[in-house]
Amino acid sequence: MSLQGKIQVSMHGAAGEVTGSCTLVEMEGLRFLVDCGMFQGGGDAYGKNQRALAFDVRHLDFVLLTHAHIDHSGLLPRLAMLGYRGPIYATAATTDLLQVLLLDSAHIQEKESEWQLRRSHRSGRGGRGLQPPLYTVTQAQECLKLLRAVDYDTPLHPASGVSVRFRDAGHILGSAILEVQIDTADGPRKLVFSGDLGQPGRPVLRDPEFIAEADLLCIESTYGNRVHRPLEDTEAELIRAFEHTFGEKRGNIIIPAFAVGRTQEILYVLGGLVRQGRLPHLKIYVDSPMADAATRITLKYRHLWDDETRDLMAWQEANPQAVRVHFTADVEESMALNDIREGAVIISASGMCDAGRIKHHLAYNLPRPESTVLITGFQAAGTLGRRLVDGARTVRLFGQIVPVRADVHTIGGLSAHADQQALLDWVGHFSRAPGQVRVVHGEPEAAQALRDAIEQRYGWANVAVARCNDPVIV
Structure with a gap:
């Protein structure tokens, strides 16, 4: 079945920063998320996490998860708490890790809230102005019931007209690059989400797999302006x-x-x-x-x-x-x-x-x-x-x-993240320039540096640094 209309891709986090990864993909008859991460660091992180997911999560068809790190997965329990009841697809290793990470995240939030409450009472504030947990251990446990394990390189069909492959990203155990093909009335469109890419030649895990083509590439840039030491x-x-x-x-x-x-x-x-x-x-x-x-x-x-x-x-x-x-x-x-x-x-x-x-x-x-x-x-x-x-x-x-x-x-x-040289080498394995490229998951200087380096090395004129809530039409 071919879906009607254009595909709209919006970044709701990790645009101009390295946490809070969350990308909403929409078109007529289809809505899904890639990642649902927590904002971390800085005094405004709690408020940003409270304000995140500012769309009707009940109308999402499914969620795809690149890996288990909290900046990519940490708001999944809040997503479920707000009414999402659909499947969350991830590799088998990622689903196992989430059983640990999400419960730990909830536990830490509960303990921090208890500590704040005790401190508030000791100071005579009586609990005023406290920050309740974004979600509880019980809510995290409910979210885990939505997880669905997927094997690397095995086609997944989460909705009519949609095919997904999870490819090894070499970042942490179970991490994946996502290849998403959507059959539209104008022909198939391929979206590629790098997730977090690993540094080649590093211990424990295999090197990231290469991708040949995409209509839209969203690439991380954590170390887009740096080269790691040997x-x-x-x-x-x-x-x-x-x-x-x-x-x-x-x-x-x-x-x-x-x-x-x-x-x-x-x-x-x-x-x-x-x-x-x-x-x-x-x-x-x-x-x-x-x-x-x-x-x-x-x-x-x-x-x-x-x-x-x-x-x-x-x-x-x-x-x-x-x-x-x-x-x-x-x-x-x-x-x-x-x-x-x-x-x-x-x-x-x-x-x-x-x-x-x-x-x-x-x-x-x-x-x-x-x-x-x-x-x-x-x-x-x-x-x-x-x-x-x-x-x-x-x-x-x-x-x-x-x-x-x-x-x-x-x-x-x-570092488990690819440096600028590794990111450029990975990009160089595309057989031709993607239709559009958005640089995500990097602080502003790092994202801009990677954008410039891609353009200079490969002559791609369609590369831009992603901006939050600024949709890309594919």
């Missing part, structure tokens, strides 16, 4: 930080890391350095129940790993004393980590330092000159991690001013 340089920098912290300062290393993807990649890199004899045997504490669950899911999907990761895993299983990884079981065990004065590697979520147990480890370790904080991923504007990267000498944690005396190192070569 992995060899990153490893050398890690070794120097470990030698300085453990050998000279005799302190601990604290690593804020996303529970999904980044934690597993760090474990891989550290394990590889120990295997090569470039680091001593390590004792690593992963203080994140979500990271524990995500690691178990990662082990379940070994067929999605690259060959090097399978080989390293076999070595670690044969040499368990070389890298001892301990996942904390409860809050008491997490608190006990503060009694360790030196020689510990503590990996904890969240990756941008704005929630979760990492805030407690930072509150304890930032004032200690002998400690080192390793920032290993992108830090959005407005986040605590971004303030640390920018050199803040004090930060506020749990209502208290905390001095930053620890060393703070940014390790840029471990």
Whole structure:
């Protein structure tokens, strides 16, 4: 069946910023979403999340999800809370990860709300001006019932005249590039959504798949203005930080890391350095129940790993004393980590330092000159991690001013996002220029830089930086 009219594609988030990914696709007789992400970072994030989804969600036909990260999935429970009852399609690994991430997101919101309420009563405000959770654990559980698992490269037909393929994006476990073909009265139209693309040649996952053609390409630009350091340089920098912290300062290393993807990649890199004899045997504490669950899911999907990761895993299983990884079981065990004065590697979520147990480890370790904080991923504007990267000498944690005396190192070569060169190489595999290109999911300078680079390298004159609620007609 051919659908009538033109296709209208509108970005309702991740336009001019890197969070809140949400794209609405509409035409006569068809409405669906690609991603439904939460805005993160900055004092206005809560208000933006409350104002998001400002359209009738009950009339959506389906939702397609590129991957499980909260900036792409975190408002799915709110979508359901507002009345959406249709299917949410994602890869099998993504649906498994969402069982962990969305419940954790809801739990954190509930706990933050309880903490605000207690603080408000202590200050005599009586609960006035509080921010209730965007959704509860119960509402997140209801949303999970809408998930439908899809295999990579297997055609999905979510509605009449619509065909979708999920292609491996190499970003995190289960991440996908979406190819959406819509049969219109004027002929088929193909929409391609890159989601978040992985950096080729990085550990654990396979490289992103290439796409040949599109009438509309929406491409991410998180690192659209930067080139990552080579992995060899990153490893050398890690070794120097470990030698300085453990050998000279005799302190601990604290690593804020996303529970999904980044934690597993760090474990891989550290394990590889120990295997090569470039680091001593390590004792690593992963203080994140979500990271524990995500690691178990990662082990379940070994067929999605690259060959090097399978080989390293076999070595670690044969040499368990070389890298001892301990996942904390409860809050008491997490608190006990503060009694360790030196020689510990503590990996904890969240990756941008704005929630979760990492805030407690930072509150304890930032004032200690002998400690080192390793920032290993992108830090959005407005986040605590971004303030640390920018050199803040004090930060506020749990209502208290905390001095930053620890060393703070940014390790840029471990990013799960493709850098500018990798993005350009991926674009170069299109057999011809897409009809239109919109650059999304990047801060303004990064998005503009990628737009300019695509035009300069390939001569495409149809590339524009996406603007929120500014529809593209296909």
